[in-house]
Amino acid sequence: MAVFYQLYQNKRTGSTTKDKWYARAKVIGTKDLRDIAEIIQRNASVKRSDVMAVLTELPEVMGDMLLAGYRVKLNGFGAFKIGIRTRPANTMKEFTVDANIAGSRIVFQPETERQGSNGPRVRTLATKVEYQSVEKLNKKKE
16 A cells, blocks of 8 residues: 655745655545445444444544543544634733634644654554555556
């Protein structure tokens, strides 16, 4: 299995890297809760309908926890929390929610583990990533 990439050229006027080439990750499709439930059913002794029932409740429960101010950690996967975008205020007294909070977002932090006793932290979800050009994928389909 590989992470696919497609090359693109920087065309931004005034950029110090104008006309340089970069790779951009390219998805080849979408998998949804049904697909996940089907695979879990094959790997565990649980019916797909039971898995779907649990997975369908997950976003609602996580949403409630996030709105209550918690960071939600899914072991082996990562953690979610709410982040906010703000505009500056000149003083603490001048800061108001209406004037200075511009919005919120969900922040995902992939789970990591330390390599060795003092080694770097690496993401546990996709530790051995291989890369393949999406052009090669298209040639295989022909």
